[in-house]
Amino acid sequence: MDDIVSWASIEGLETAMGRDPARAFAKRLLVFLESKVAEIPAAFAARDADAIRSCVHKLASNAAALGALKLSAAARDIEALCHAGKVADAAAQEAAFAALAAQSLEILRGRLT
Amino acid sequence: MTSTFTKETTDAILHIVLIEDQDVDKIMIEQAFGMLDQPVILHIYSDGDEALKEIRTSAQVLKPDLIITDLRMPNKGGQDFIREIKLIDGLDEVPVAVLSGFTEEFVKMEPMLRHEVVALMGKQELYSDFPKFLGEIKRLCAQIKPH
Numbered sequence: 244m245d246d247i248v249s250w251a252s253i254e255g256l257e258t259a260m261g262r263d264p265a266r267a268f269a270k271r272l273l274v275f276l277e278s279k280v281a282e283i284p285a286a287f288a289a290r291d292a293d294a295i296r297s298c299v300h301k302l303a304s305n306a307a308a309l310g311a312l313k314l315s316a317a318a319r320d321i322e323a324l325c326h327a328g329k330v331a332d333a334a335a336q337e338a339a340f341a342a343l344a345a346q347s348l349e350i351l352r353g354r355l356t
Numbered sequence: 357m358t359s360t361f362t363k364e365t366t367d368a369i370l371h372i373v374l375i376e377d378q379d380v381d382k383i384m385i386e387q388a389f390g391m392l393d394q395p396v397i398l399h400i401y402s403d404g405d406e407a408l409k410e411i412r413t414s415a416q417v418l419k420p421d422l423i424i425t426d427l428r429m430p431n432k433g434g435q436d437f438i439r440e441i442k443l444i445d446g447l448d449e450v451p452v453a454v455l456s457g458f459t460e461e462f463v464k465m466e467p468m469l470r471h472e473v474v475a476l477m478g479k480q481e482l483y484s485d486f487p488k489f490l491g492e493i494k495r496l497c498a499q500i501k502p503h
């Protein structure tokens with residue numbers, strides 16, 4: 244495990260499915276994660292709690308499924324801020340969150356593609 | 357949406373309702389059911405409202421053998437769904453399992469509802485320990501008597 248991505252998730256898939264099917268499945272999840280990360284700027288631009296919460300809620304599960312636990316935890320934190328009505332605090336996280344998302348994707352692509 | 361996993365077996369087909377709003381979770385759970393030896397038809401809905409409407413309509417023809425519901429969803433969440441399904445004659449006996457990414461939600465569940473469910477499954481296992489999650493699904497399905 245490194246600080247950004249835990250490989251336990253993908254190794255678990257490999258144990259259950261076998262290496263190649265697990266890799267193909269994980270790549271499918273990665274495509275989903277890429278599409279969710281691409282939605283971050285628009286979701287935060289609206290400064291709307293529901294838009295941000297919806298974006299990070301979906302991203303949190305997707306990131307966790309690939310072992311991007313730091314990104315998943317950051318998404319959950321932002322979701323909690325939105326839930327508490329602290330939209331400005333959530334919006335203030337955008338740059339750091341987007342950077343972490345990009346870093347996580349880079350690591351995952353390096354491993355899976 | 358329906359996913360069918362048929363197998364060359366004489367086992368009865370299990371009809372399982374999955375209520376889940378997250379696309380990735382749906383894909384992972386579908387994958388788990390597709391790996392069972394038992395034939396399964398998975399009926400997938402994105403929230404409790406949609407599921408209740410469909411299940412009520414089709415209950416005369418097809419009663420699900422198991423319902424798995426997320427807790428946090430838009431529109432009707434898992435707790436409200438369970439509360440309502442348990443008031444419907446004929447559907448009140450269908451076993452319900454709960455799946456959530458927020459395990460603290462299990463503690464917050466109304467005790468009466470928590471007592472009604474046959475399993476509380478954390479999504480963390482779905483993500484971080486897929487073989488363990490698959491094992492839980494197998495155990496759950498082994499306990500079900502198909503209608």
